[in-house]
Amino acid sequence: MNQDLIDRIKTCPTLPSLPTIAVQVLEAAQKQEVDINEIARIISKDPALSSKILRTVNSSFYARSQAVGTISQALVILGLQSVKTLVLGFSLVSNLSANKQKGFNHLRYWKHSIFGATAARQISGKLSLVQQEEAFLIGLLADIGTLVLNEILGQPYGDLFASTESHADLAALERKTYGMSHAEVTGLMAEAWKLPPLLGVPLSFHDRPAEISDPQLKRLAEVVEVASRCADVFVDEDAAPAIADVRAMCQRLGLPDNAADELLADVGTRSKEVAPLFELKIESSESYDVILKRANETLVQLTLQSQMQAQTLQQQNETLKLEALTDRLTGLSNRSAFEQESTRLFAAAEISGAPLSVLLLDLDKFKSINDTYGHPAGDEVLRTVGRILKGAARSQDVVARYGGEEMVLLLPDTPRPVAAVIAETVRKAIAAKAVVVGSITIPITASIGVASFEPTSPLKTLAHIIKAADLALYNAKHSGRNRVKVFNPAPVGASNAAA
Numbered sequence: 001m002n003q004d005l006i007d008r009i010k011t012c013p014t015l016p017s018l019p020t021i022a023v024q025v026l027e028a029a030q031k032q033e034v035d036i037n038e039i040a041r042i043i044s045k046d047p048a049l050s051s052k053i054l055r056t057v058n059s060s061f062y063a064r065s066q067a068v069g070t071i072s073q074a075l076v077i078l079g080l081q082s083v084k085t086l087v088l089g090f091s092l093v094s095n096l097s098a099n100k101q102k103g104f105n106h107l108r109y110w111k112h113s114i115f116g117a118t119a120a121r122q123i124s125g126k127l128s129l130v131q132q133e134e135a136f137l138i139g140l141l142a143d144i145g146t147l148v149l150n151e152i153l154g155q156p157y158g159d160l161f162a163s164t165e166s167h168a169d170l171a172a173l174e175r176k177t178y179g180m181s182h183a184e185v186t187g188l189m190a191e192a193w194k195l196p197p198l199l200g201v202p203l204s205f206h207d208r209p210a211e212i213s214d215p216q217l218k219r220l221a222e223v224v225e226v227a228s229r230c231a232d233v234f235v236d237e238d239a240a241p242a243i244a245d246v247r248a249m250c251q252r253l254g255l256p257d258n259a260a261d262e263l264l265a266d267v268g269t270r271s272k273e274v275a276p277l278f279e280l281k282i283e284s285s286e287s288y289d290v291i292l293k294r295a296n297e298t299l300v301q302l303t304l305q306s307q308m309q310a311q312t313l314q315q316q317n318e319t320l321k322l323e324a325l326t327d328r329l330t331g332l333s334n335r336s337a338f339e340q341e342s343t344r345l346f347a348a349a350e351i352s353g354a355p356l357s358v359l360l361l362d363l364d365k366f367k368s369i370n371d372t373y374g375h376p377a378g379d380e381v382l383r384t385v386g387r388i389l390k391g392a393a394r395s396q397d398v399v400a401r402y403g404g405e406e407m408v409l410l411l412p413d414t415p416r417p418v419a420a421v422i423a424e425t426v427r428k429a430i431a432a433k434a435v436v437v438g439s440i441t442i443p444i445t446a447s448i449g450v451a452s453f454e455p456t457s458p459l460k461t462l463a464h465i466i467k468a469a470d471l472a473l474y475n476a477k478h479s480g481r482n483r484v485k486v487f488n489p490a491p492v493g494a495s496n497a498a499a
Contacts, residue, residue: 001179001180002179008152009185010188012151015192016092016189017095018193018194021046021091022087022088025042026196030196036075043071043083043087049090049091050071052277054069054074056277057074057077059273061270082133085137089136093278094279096144104150105162109143109146110275110280111282112143112232113139114140114274114275114278115234115271116140116230117274118136118139119227120135120136127253131198138202138224142183142203142206143167144185149178165236165238166235167228167231168228168242168245171183184204186206187201190203201214202217205217206224207225229246239291239295240299243260243264246264261288265289268285268286325340329379330383330386330407332400332401333398333401338402338410343462345410354412354413355416356413356414356465357450357452357453358419358469359410359423359450360408360449360450360469360470361406362405362448363385363445364445369442377435377442380437381442381444382405388426388429392409392425392426396413397412414452420484420486427483431444431446446482447473447476449473449485450484450485451468451487452465468487
């Protein structure tokens, strides 16, 4: 964070302070033995504040079945936390709304705050959170950092605030310009006012709840983050991006598919009831239905764009996945892909009892080809053999470059005699296919080892089969090259041999 700016904030004499009555209520509520009557007496000393609290708890916003006539009754029925929250909200809003600096869009600020607070309370209710009043207060005060920054920085900040098309863009622009966001400044104010962590932490991190470790506080910050985007729906000139975001955010919170639109319609109605309770005047807002109708065309375009982006991302992921499993030189599967597929196919063979064969192929005297004709010629030899193997493979087979000049062909549902015939066919095809590189003709041959998994075979694991094919390949190499050798399991007690 910007330490110089932090120091200026902490030493600024004109910043709003926590009203005396709010301080007294907080102190009384934090005592080891809380005296409800004492708190009621403190609040009742301020007739205007008492009137606001009673008018609020009896409003349609709370939808209580019975009227609340006294602060003591409000404390009993609503609970200490709810009344304490209302005291903080009313007293702070009175201070903040009285201090209107020039060059700052106060109408936009309070409109966003009222809609955000209302949305926070409604969302927390839908999530069955106990801290619904706290969510309301956090939503109401979340952006006081903008007032503080405007007080400290003056017209340049007012211009920055006005330059953003949506409140959602503000924090990133603040961090880029000043090295900290209004949320962090709000956190500094909460710290200065000695607000409890239940309020202070979500206030400070409402634009980045993922950084909070405590699950309860993180959930409150997530609620306020979504609530802020709900407010953008009613404040932004183009509401479509905010509507799309709120729908996605509600899904992430685990709310039903239609919850976002129901929530926004409810917020639009209830916010008009909340503003007069705080003696705040915000310009008349359109209903959510009207906003939604105007935004629908853009929402359709955003949905199509999102779908296209998702499809492109899926295609890119599939391409990357394919590249990660493909040998770039030959176009065959690489060893990693072979190991994945061979493990799967061997497990299926174990269950079904069907035979499975492996052909392990090694190009004869490949080093001399590289040494004599150069590595580009050697690469062309590998590509040619890869094409021959791919042509010999059936749709269910796996053909891969196993490493260097070694290649492998895995044949599901293929007994040893058939695998031997296929290996001989491949060997002959390679021997008959000289590779032409420019004016040079390069003769090539390959040695092939064959091993099979069969119900009566002693080879019971995939590793055993590959090892057996490697032994047969070794035998083919040392028997004169350009030939096929098949690993023949010997009877128990005798030595294995490759014929």
